[in-house]
Amino acid sequence: MSFIGIHLEVCGVIPFNWDHTSLVVVSGDGPNVCGHALIKVGFYYFHIAGLASRPYFMPEQGYRRYLDESGKTELFRRPVYLPNPEGAERKLNELSVDPWYWFGIPNNCVSFVEELFSAGGADESILSNCPVRWR
Amino acid sequence: MKLRQLIFWSVRLTGSCAGAILGFYLPMSLMVAFLEIDYEQALPWLLLSAVGGLFAGGFAVGKLLRLHRKR
Numbered sequence: 309m310s311f312i313g314i315h316l317e318v319c320g321v322i323p324f325n326w327d328h329t330s331l332v333v334v335s336g337d338g339p340n341v342c343g344h345a346l347i348k349v350g351f352y353y354f355h356i357a358g359l360a361s362r363p364y365f366m367p368e369q370g371y372r373r374y375l376d377e378s379g380k381t382e383l384f385r386r387p388v389y390l391p392n393p394e395g396a397e398r399k400l401n402e403l404s405v406d407p408w409y410w411f412g413i414p415n416n417c418v419s420f421v422e423e424l425f426s427a428g429g430a431d432e433s434i435l436s437n438c439p440v441r442w443r
Numbered sequence: 444m445k446l447r448q449l450i451f452w453s454v455r456l457t458g459s460c461a462g463a464i465l466g467f468y469l470p471m472s473l474m475v476a477f478l479e480i481d482y483e484q485a486l487p488w489l490l491l492s493a494v495g496g497l498f499a500g501g502f503a504v505g506k507l508l509r510l511h512r513k514r
Binding site: 344412 | 489
């Protein structure tokens with residue numbers, strides 16, 4: 309199994325820089341033509357990848373390793389302004405505790421990123437749930 | 444096309460859709476055994492199962508309707 313990141317074990321240890329938040333979309337594997345969405349906060353990337361597992365995080369070198377090992381390419385990234393970084397931080401800590409259940413159309417990688425954006429006060433969402441169209 | 448035929452195919456299509464949804468989501472109940480598996484690795488199998496469910500659902504509903512018509 310390729311590297312997909314590390315679980316966030318202790319809250320508040322890593323100071324996340326929510327002033328530099330971006331949406332990152334990478335290509336999907338196999339039949340997944342919609343790609344995969346991650347959120348970049350400062351130097352760290354967060355995403356959900358398991359069928360029923362807690363969210364993963366990785367630093368920049370971990371992200372490069374993730375792209376290399378899974379044969380993915382970065383499709384695009386764009387900065388997103390979060391007016392309420394404390395809310396986003398709280399939400400991230402809250403989501404990191406429990407497993408995230410992937411249900412296909414609902415509760416997927418996009419919903420995870422959307423929840424963090426929404427908690428941070430950003431009005432960012434995509435109706436089609438297809439991250440490649442979230443430019 | 445007769446109304447009766449139209450109803451037959453609509454019901455069959457509904458059965459196919461229900462079969463596809465069941466085919467996709469039922470194997471996900473196995474997720475308790477594979478907690479850490481990447482969803483992108485499971486996706487081809489889930490889609491395959493959904494296609495199987497699509498045909499099985501349509502076939503099952505078609506067969507039920509034919510049995511009902513014979514009575």
